[in-house]
Amino acid sequence: MKAIVSGHSRGLGAAIAAELLRRAIPVLGLARRRNATLQAGFPGLLTQHEIDLADSAALVRWLGGTALPDFLGADDRVLLINNAGTVHPVGALGQLAAAAIADAVALNVGAPLLLASAVAALPCRQRRILHLSSGAASDAYPGWAVYGATKAALDHHARAAALDRSAGLSICSVAPGVIDTDMQAELRAVAPERFPLREHFHAMHRHGQLSTPASRAARLVDFVLAPDFGAAPTAALA
Template sequence: MSLGRLIITGVSSGIGKALAEAALEAGYEVLGVGRRSCDAIESHARGQFFQANLTDPIAVEAIPLLSAVSGPTILINNAGTIGPIASTAEVGHEELAHCMHLNVVAPMRLTARFLQEVEGEKQVYFTGSGAANYPIEGWAAYCASKAAVHQYAEVVAMEHPKVRIHAFRPGKVDTPMQAVIRESSSQAFADKAHFIDAYEQGELVKPEQVAQKLLQVFVADSEIPVIFSTSNI
């Protein structure tokens, strides 16, 4: 019997991949959703993958949201993009729409479907960000998208007081997204040196550490705020 069922978007790298691996190891069933799968899901009897480009509304509506047979069903809206790193005047409609569809619209639709369709105990998580609260020059689309996600989580949590609904801030995590940040143009992103420095000083959190914190949160008895930092767990 499994501990529960996790539906995780964006399992091919970074936080989502680390969480899929840790959850399978811990005894959960994992349905990975995204453009690409990962070895842990492909090689495990409790792993499944559903291919979907989350910027495609038809693909989002087709994701199978099956309830766990035992334990909770847990949705992790994790797939995301840093979006265009550029001054606002340089960013066109297509780039903005891509960032907002992936980071905001897909998690909103998936969550609404999940809350309607899944039966039994359920929990919903969004991979939020400190960028929801702190403006970062050159990251307008990303900051706005994560602020939207945090507020969406707050509203859905009010509407569903019996369901655990959270957005978590994972800190600066050593994933391919951070590599994209370090490789961006320093003209567009004034604070880039700070991110390179944090990486070189070994200050980035490992995605495996974030995954372990989340496993603790899934079974926590204590009250956790809707928006929390994994470093506080």
């Protein structure tokens, strides 16, 4: 099996890529920046491509090339983990810049759907697709309309794609829980008038209620490699 991980340069994506590499699963990492630490630790297993996944036109051009089939080679099992995403823009609708909304939709929704479609079209015996969702996909929060809507889109995409019953294709959109990443730090720095729940996130951080990226990555990799992966199109990790 080989794996494709978006947003592998930091945070949960870096932890997921590291977990896969430790299990001797080759990884193709897609992000704006390379991960020098992973490259040094796993030089023979990690392939990296620098790409801005919020640039849909650039991603379409990249997918039209040979990078995916070249990476896959003769392996007939492939795993896609759509991890890359942004929590911004945060704020009430009238406070949000149009460009920021467009970038968020392109990164959080456009890129996962484009990558999923490309992987689904690969001539592989087994294709597994994991979307990284959020509890915000089902629970609405003030100031988080764009983020919640984009994550809800991933959940619905997985539900509809599962109904296609494509041979050899399994898909699930998973809420991984609250994790101590740069995204959490960014939320704690947002002005309270733009994100009324900021203090709630501060409290979780103060009380040690955030999971580490490494622990969540191990759970996610176990989940996506399990024999029954895709039995339900959406899930939440305990």
